[in-house]
Amino acid sequence: MARSSLLSPVASFTLSHKPLLQSTFLFSRENPSLPTLNNLPNKLFRNPSTNFRRFVVVKSKSDDSADAPDRLISALCYFYPFFDGIQYGKYVITQFYPVQAIVQPLVPAIRVFKSFPFNGFLVFLTLYFVVVRNPNFSRFVRFNTMQAIVLDVLLIFPDLLERSFNPRDGLGLDLVMSLDSTVFLYLLVCLIYGSSSCLLGQAPRLPIVAEAAERQVL
Template sequence: MLLFNPLSSPPTPLSLSQKTHYTTSISSLKKHPSFFTITNFPNQKNNPTRRKLFIAQAKGDDSADGPDRLISAICYFYPFFDGVQYGKYVITQFTPIQVLIQPLFPAIKVFKSFPLNGFLVFLTLYFVVVRNPKFSRYVRFNTMQAIVLDVLLIFPDLLERTFNPRDGLGLDLVMSLDSTVFLFLLVCLIYGSSSCLFGQLPRLPIVAEAADRQVL
């Protein structure tokens, strides 16, 4: 995006009379009005070019228009879809949660239909959105938050693979861990997507600082 600086054009030089006048009479000064000519710089308040500069710069901060809000809100579905299996205990036990995510079942089914879908979505979001300066910082920050949130799912996945009890206290711990992870993803989805739709900047715990370091 090109930024136009209204002060980039060279100012008009001072117009001075070539002859030197030593008289201080008013009549003599009136004959040479160019002696008092001062360069008029553009009014910064009413200069439309300067207003364009501020509008262009606003695209790079945390403000967002309609399309930016929608793209950012959709990105938070990625970690939720990727970790929805952690809700197998909560969904079956609590009917309100099942009703809440019922409309998402077709999209979740499509996302889970191919094992590499999660990895392909990760590459797309990171290289096409986060590393693309054509997107505003608002979109890139929210996308990076969703990516970092999905990367954190590696830890409960490793723990579940190495420690997979069938019953007893171990099973209760696994159920508690899975339910906590799922509820955290659900809260992040609701908070992140709703904040983006309203034009707010959501900062998720744990992942916000990591996203800031990745988005310049």
């Protein structure tokens, strides 16, 4: 009698007609809100490599990674504020030959940019409404384009100061020369640093303008 009582649970367990898997909550029909293996689409199991590739593509689009066209477009955008503020380098370019050697290959493009008075404004409208406000471009391109635009907008302040305070000689002229040279060197550093970083696939953060650009890029 003791032996039969010990074996009775085993016998009742082995004679059960219910499958073991149906007793778990993954296959329970009483909990339809819970995820079940039966509810999963068969496509997930037919071609797992295709699903993995789709996941990688979606993830890469959501990141700030940039391909070769995005890097090139972003690098070219930093030429816009440099061309627009090239007049501030009239003292530095004539006095320092290394700077003149850097600017010399860009002279034809600068002449084309300066050939029409409204070219700067037209480029501004194109970059802002066609690139920055266009969600088809990656965030990498829109952020760097917005940095170049903000950098160009800041050129209004030294221009207004120079127009309102235009000394001919003396200490005033020295201050204007120092201001113009500082603005030009800042534009040159932003051009070299911004363009080279974009070509390497890295997002540069320019001082003064980076935070303002981030607020404009959604």
